[in-house]
Amino acid sequence: MKIAVCVSNVPDTATRIKIGSDGKSIDPAGVTFIINPYDEYAIEEALKTKEKLGGGEVVILTLGGDGSKETIRKALAMGADSAVLLKDDSPRDSMGIAKALADEIKAMEAELVFMGKQSVDYDNSIVGQLTSELLGYNCVSVAVTFELNDRQIVAEREIEGGREVVQTSLPAIITCQKGLNEPRYASLKGIMAAKKKTIEEKPAKDVVSSTEILKMYLPPPKQAGRILGTDSSAVSELVKLLKEEAKVI
Amino acid sequence: MAKKILAVLEQREGTLKKSAFEVTSLTARIASEIGCEAEAVVVGSEIKNLNETAKYGVGKLTHLKNGELQNYSSSAYTEVLSNYANEAGADILIFSNTALGKDLAPRIAVKLDSGCLMDCIKLDASNGLVATRPIYAGKALMDVKLTTDKKIISIRPNVFKAEFSDNSVEPQVTVKEINSPNLSSKVTEFKKAEGKLDVAEADIIVSGGRGIKGPENFHLIEELADALGAAVGASRAVVDAGWRPHREQVGQTGKTVSPTLYVACGISGAIQHLAGMSSSKYIVAINKDKDAPIFNVADYGIAGDIFEVLPVLTEEIKKAK
Numbered sequence: 311m312k313i314a315v316c317v318s319n320v321p322d323t324a325t326r327i328k329i330g331s332d333g334k335s336i337d338p339a340g341v342t343f344i345i346n347p348y349d350e351y352a353i354e355e356a357l358k359t360k361e362k363l364g365g366g367e368v369v370i371l372t373l374g375g376d377g378s379k380e381t382i383r384k385a386l387a388m389g390a391d392s393a394v395l396l397k398d399d400s401p402r403d404s405m406g407i408a409k410a411l412a413d414e415i416k417a418m419e420a421e422l423v424f425m426g427k428q429s430v431d432y433d434n435s436i437v438g439q440l441t442s443e444l445l446g447y448n449c450v451s452v453a454v455t456f457e458l459n460d461r462q463i464v465a466e467r468e469i470e471g472g473r474e475v476v477q478t479s480l481p482a483i484i485t486c487q488k489g490l491n492e493p494r495y496a497s498l499k500g501i502m503a504a505k506k507k508t509i510e511e512k513p514a515k516d517v518v519s520s521t522e523i524l525k526m527y528l529p530p531p532k533q534a535g536r537i538l539g540t541d542s543s544a545v546s547e548l549v550k551l552l553k554e555e556a557k558v559i
Numbered sequence: 560m561a562k563k564i565l566a567v568l569e570q571r572e573g574t575l576k577k578s579a580f581e582v583t584s585l586t587a588r589i590a591s592e593i594g595c596e597a598e599a600v601v602v603g604s605e606i607k608n609l610n611e612t613a614k615y616g617v618g619k620l621t622h623l624k625n626g627e628l629q630n631y632s633s634s635a636y637t638e639v640l641s642n643y644a645n646e647a648g649a650d651i652l653i654f655s656n657t658a659l660g661k662d663l664a665p666r667i668a669v670k671l672d673s674g675c676l677m678d679c680i681k682l683d684a685s686n687g688l689v690a691t692r693p694i695y696a697g698k699a700l701m702d703v704k705l706t707t708d709k710k711i712i713s714i715r716p717n718v719f720k721a722e723f724s725d726n727s728v729e730p731q732v733t734v735k736e737i738n739s740p741n742l743s744s745k746v747t748e749f750k751k752a753e754g755k756l757d758v759a760e761a762d763i764i765v766s767g768g769r770g771i772k773g774p775e776n777f778h779l780i781e782e783l784a785d786a787l788g789a790a791v792g793a794s795r796a797v798v799d800a801g802w803r804p805h806r807e808q809v810g811q812t813g814k815t816v817s818p819t820l821y822v823a824c825g826i827s828g829a830i831q832h833l834a835g836m837s838s839s840k841y842i843v844a845i846n847k848d849k850d851a852p853i854f855n856v857a858d859y860g861i862a863g864d865i866f867e868v869l870p871v872l873t874e875e876i877k878k879a880k
Contacts, residue, residue: 540849
């Protein structure tokens, strides 16, 4: 079975965001890009599933520019077999990403797809669901457990106050949440092997954007407040402020 | 021009959630601003408080009903809701950005061939429908609009207030029985987590960081949370150390939250954490390092030892309530 893992290249979460000169994008200068943290759980789950099945192929699928190749190599170093890079240098909205991914997933006939539950840039958290609906696949989003038996899937997804146990079947897309597994580190052997693996490049499907970004900006800086004291003698003033000024208790 | 806004409401265990009224209130407001019709829809089995939406300004409510639809099913909910949206002629759909809303809204968007904007914190109808949404976990914001004819929006819980409407409307509930829904995906069980409240939904959050020194001391956080009626949150360091479950993590790889009150205890304020909680209305920080970045965003701070401060604070809160 072919298992696809959609991986995106995102600014490191430690990055301080600066707005670009057009006022509609971020300034990439000095930004370190990494594998989207949630995608590491997706890669791990795909590799585990392949190991359990005793065969199959894990293909990394990325939409982006040449800058994404380093991230793809990292995914290959973890143990994925090959990669496809859908080339597009300009940013897209979630629907545009999903249409390109769906197109390629269909072409490669992957019946099981893993991806992070959201990418930590635009935070829409919907690419998996959109892609599944475009393909007519089942989908479990925000999965924290995953089991595949024959073609039947049982997965738990995180919701407010607990977990839902979802029963579904292949073909399916699973979007992965922290807690699903412990992503493996790439071994030295894996890193060497990754250099020889192929990254197939092709143009991403052209789509009309469904959104128009009017502007991007930083939130107004929060005014630093008052330090009321250095020990519990400040507590009574704090409680008074919470009650009378903030009116939250 | 939009003709009809549809508020998509969520029920859990047969009761409309608080977030459903936030969606209702906003729908009523936007509909009156742009001068179009508003109605609401909910999927479920038996639902108790359907008449309540009228108080928030939307009287017309359709209940898509089937015994199998008590629990969420992505396939069935997508099918029945997209059919209903088409039938009703809705061109704007508003969801709450809950676990269900996040899962369902994008699927409906594909079915209706509409664009979809998630987790919006502001919606301005004066010039098209311009949404403000946090990106990079709140480190930046974007103003954005959909260019598609039909539009799907989800709103962050706890941001838009559920307010009683000045214009009283009569509840007008229609039940529509659904036959043999598509259950190719279905929820067979709900496993309730320990802990009373979820950080994503809570109005007050008390979070603990590395300063708490070990899982055995977290009762100090829990006791303060109990006194305040708050949810318990945690920093990434605490979750990665295995002291607390991931569902409590606040920050860029956890949950982004905007409660009325956020109390950070023993949290220094890494950039990922600050991104996830800075939009809280009031922030209290208790940390012994007076130079910790958390004090840059806190309204009120105590630069002291949490082990000494927390028990006193918990007692004082109990007395004050």
